[in-house]
Amino acid sequence: MRLVERGEIVEDRFLPIIADAPVPERGPVIVPAARLIADAETFARRADPTGVVWPNNRRVNELAPYLDRLALVALVFPSFRDGRAYSQARQLRENHRFRGQLRATGQILRDQFVFLLRAGFDAFEVSKDADARVFVDVLGRYSVFYQPTADGRQTALRARLRGAGVDRASAGVQEADR
Amino acid sequence: MYVYDELDRTLLAERVREFADQVRRRLSGELSEDEFKLLRLMNGVYLQLHAYMLRIAIPYGTLSSEQMRMLAHVARHYDRDYGHFTTRQNIQFNWIELAELPAAMADLARAGLHAMQTSGNCVRNITTDQWAGVAPDEIEDPRIYAEILRQHSTMHPEFSFLPRKFKIALTACAHDRAAIKVHDIGLRLHRNGAGDTGFEVIVGGGLGRTPFIGKTIKPFLPERDLLSYVEAILRVYNQYGRRDNIYKARIKILVHELGAEAFAREVEAEWVSMRAGALALDPAAIAEIARRFRVPAYERLADDPAGIAEARSSNPAFAAWFGNSVARHKVPGYAIVTLSLKPTSGPPGDATAAQMDAIADLAERFSFAEIRVGHEQNLVLPHVAQRDLPALWRALDAIGVATPNIGLASDIIACPGLDYCSLANTRSIPVAQELSRRFRDPALSRNLGRLHINISGCINACGHHHVGHIGILGVEKNGEEFYQITIGGRADEHAELGALIGPAVPYAEVADVVEDVVAAYVELRERPDEIFVDTVHRVGVEPFRERVYATR
Numbered sequence A: 001m002r003l004v005e006r007g008e009i010v011e012d013r014f015l016p017i018i019a020d021a022p023v024p025e026r027g028p029v030i031v032p033a034a035r036l037i038a039d040a041e042t043f044a045r046r047a048d049p050t051g052v053v054w055p056n057n058r059r060v061n062e063l064a065p066y067l068d069r070l071a072l073v074a075l076v077f078p079s080f081r082d083g084r085a086y087s088q089a090r091q092l093r094e095n096h097r098f099r100g101q102l103r104a105t106g107q108i109l110r111d112q113f114v115f116l117l118r119a120g121f122d123a124f125e126v127s128k129d130a131d132a133r134v135f136v137d138v139l140g141r142y143s144v145f146y147q148p149t150a151d152g153r154q155t156a157l158r159a160r161l162r163g164a165g166v167d168r169a170s171a172g173v174q175e176a177d178r
Numbered sequence B: 001m002y003v004y005d006e007l008d009r010t011l012l013a014e015r016v017r018e019f020a021d022q023v024r025r026r027l028s029g030e031l032s033e034d035e036f037k038l039l040r041l042m043n044g045v046y047l048q049l050h051a052y053m054l055r056i057a058i059p060y061g062t063l064s065s066e067q068m069r070m071l072a073h074v075a076r077h078y079d080r081d082y083g084h085f086t087t088r089q090n091i092q093f094n095w096i097e098l099a100e101l102p103a104a105m106a107d108l109a110r111a112g113l114h115a116m117q118t119s120g121n122c123v124r125n126i127t128t129d130q131w132a133g134v135a136p137d138e139i140e141d142p143r144i145y146a147e148i149l150r151q152h153s154t155m156h157p158e159f160s161f162l163p164r165k166f167k168i169a170l171t172a173c174a175h176d177r178a179a180i181k182v183h184d185i186g187l188r189l190h191r192n193g194a195g196d197t198g199f200e201v202i203v204g205g206g207l208g209r210t211p212f213i214g215k216t217i218k219p220f221l222p223e224r225d226l227l228s229y230v231e232a233i234l235r236v237y238n239q240y241g242r243r244d245n246i247y248k249a250r251i252k253i254l255v256h257e258l259g260a261e262a263f264a265r266e267v268e269a270e271w272v273s274m275r276a277g278a279l280a281l282d283p284a285a286i287a288e289i290a291r292r293f294r295v296p297a298y299e300r301l302a303d304d305p306a307g308i309a310e311a312r313s314s315n316p317a318f319a320a321w322f323g324n325s326v327a328r329h330k331v332p333g334y335a336i337v338t339l340s341l342k343p344t345s346g347p348p349g350d351a352t353a354a355q356m357d358a359i360a361d362l363a364e365r366f367s368f369a370e371i372r373v374g375h376e377q378n379l380v381l382p383h384v385a386q387r388d389l390p391a392l393w394r395a396l397d398a399i400g401v402a403t404p405n406i407g408l409a410s411d412i413i414a415c416p417g418l419d420y421c422s423l424a425n426t427r428s429i430p431v432a433q434e435l436s437r438r439f440r441d442p443a444l445s446r447n448l449g450r451l452h453i454n455i456s457g458c459i460n461a462c463g464h465h466h467v468g469h470i471g472i473l474g475v476e477k478n479g480e481e482f483y484q485i486t487i488g489g490r491a492d493e494h495a496e497l498g499a500l501i502g503p504a505v506p507y508a509e510v511a512d513v514v515e516d517v518v519a520a521y522v523e524l525r526e527r528p529d530e531i532f533v534d535t536v537h538r539v540g541v542e543p544f545r546e547r548v549y550a551t552r
Helices: A033-038 A040-045 A060-069 A084-095 A110-119 A129-133 A135-139 A156-161 A165-170 B006-027 B033-041 B065-078 B098-110 B142-153 B223-240 B251-258 B260-274 B283-290 B306-314 B316-325 B353-366 B386-398 B429-438 B442-448 B507-524 B532-539 B542-549
Strands: A002-005 A008-010 A029-032 A050-054 A072-077 A101-106 A123-126 B045-047 B052-056 B062-064 B082-085 B091-096 B168-171 B185-191 B197-203 B215-222 B326-328 B334-339 B350-352 B370-373 B379-385 B453-456 B470-477 B480-487
Touching: A002 A129, A029 A033, A033 A040, A033 A050, A033 A060, A040 A060, A050 A060, A050 A101, A060 A084, A072 A084, A084 A101, A084 A110, A084 B223, A084 B260, A110 A123, A110 A135, A123 A129, A129 A135, A156 B006, A156 B283, B006 B033, B006 B098, B033 B045, B052 B065, B052 B098, B062 B065, B065 B082, B065 B091, B065 B098, B065 B353, B065 B370, B082 B353, B091 B098, B142 B168, B142 B185, B142 B223, B142 B283, B185 B223, B197 B223, B215 B223, B215 B260, B223 B251, B223 B260, B251 B260, B306 B316, B306 B386, B316 B326, B316 B334, B316 B386, B316 B442, B334 B386, B350 B353, B353 B370, B353 B379, B353 B386, B379 B386, B429 B453, B429 B507, B442 B507, B470 B507, B480 B507, B507 B532, B507 B542, B532 B542
Parallel strands: A029 A050, A050 A072, A072 A101, A101 A123, B168 B185, B453 B470
Antiparallel strands: A002 A008, A002 A123, B045 B052, B052 B091, B062 B370, B082 B091, B082 B350, B185 B197, B197 B215, B326 B334, B334 B379, B370 B379, B470 B480
């Protein structure tokens, strides 16, 4: 597994906390959802960043009260064929305006990168090293997008309405569609 | 028809390159078969009994002559010289080599064709009335909305990994030729009291092992809200549809378990947050899509030119075909012509490369280079000048696609069955072939009137047996092929599921039983023009059961 942020393989500065293991006073941590909710006050008082792993069968509305204190939300793909977290990601970005790191965890293959990025993810725990290494190349696979999402890429329809055509779209011009 | 621009073509080329990379990684072992499976399915590639099968998308069933020739080319170069048109208005090729798939897809892309989302747990090919844009009683052209939905659902970043496949169909006529009530989402274009265009939204219909007729969750959705509302439905389904059991994963089960009202409330709650956003379809956006549809330059002609009456009286074969396969067009002097892919003894929906090429030429000569595929597995030439009908008929007859059986007993819908499919329990095609021989006499089938026979080789119901006037479902009993017969199903605006008429019968008896069912109908009908399904509706199943099973 490799963590990719801003197109590069990076060291994970967050320490994952398993179940009820003790949380260090300093340093960024990622805690399970149940722990965050049970101990909300403690985590709110922490000086360093806190993140949460949010399961894909739990409504993100439940997470809303904690979002402004969270540096990171990790959403889970137990298998790459289970796409629930794409909806959660868009809800967090587009409805709840979450601005922290949105991390994709679980079975993450190169074939999902474009979908994940468009849904609002900006960090990726990539399952295979070979896939992580070609991250930037893979993002360049597509230059045309039909759907407006919060990533702001111009849709084909808007490009046509503006008479922009393919040149601007393929040059990666990103205009906010919403 | 819709003309792809540089953006559409660029996306196709990008997808072809991505798939080539996926095939390369599979062949080199970088991808496991399990990982590759989902990716190949999203590109229309199935592994069947004997080989890989490639299913190519024909968005809302519309093809140009150039595209039809490309299908002929694929049949010839990569397959065994024929293709099979499906109930999803697509075409599939049954004998393609994995290593040749990227080359075949690159060829297809040159004609603006692809296999995207013809399989997999995503939004499948959007379907509509094969008479869209030419039917006289249409409210508006549903292809514009079908194209808007096609673009919106192509490589959707949120909905490419749904619990299960997802099928959307639209109609804009009072008479539904698109079977919208047995789709995951069915959309019926209509106008409200104020004269605004909108959609009745029907969800949770579907066939398979747990068939349901869809339920209306919104009687009138303004057209500007089409995408936001569809996206809200998909979001509810993506999150709460079942993923623990493949047989309970379709949206129909979620709608059934939650109840239509509770499901609708979930959708409304999602919709509130997205309704006013970037998905709203303003008139300029709709006009932008509409303007990419090439409208034929129709001539000013009158209906019923003199030559036609003459040809009908002097040539009974032409008259029979004209009476059966030619329909009124919205433009005077033109006609909609259906080409039967159901010749006697033929596998329903198959066409050879030579036939495809010939049909492409005829479409160019007589139908503004446009062809449609209907879900009944026949083809349509949608813009034929009535004065050209005799010449067209001779040409169609010469290539074997002028059998005058459209809508009649031998116009059978059948799945590929055990001859190709790895899921099937029984054969379907030979049953269809035998029935086509039993009902080959044109006078007999004309006398029987409209009669839809649908055959599925397993419970997955690809042949839509539940909604056949006569439905035939293959089941396996102790290693032998048996068939359950249902009657009274229909897929139109009065959609209903058929009822079982008696115990399953062995392969050798299916055609006899169907003939007996039909004989019972002739005895029971009130008058010659009461069609089969109306008689079943009026008298119920019992009188049929008594007659058919009395001696069995």
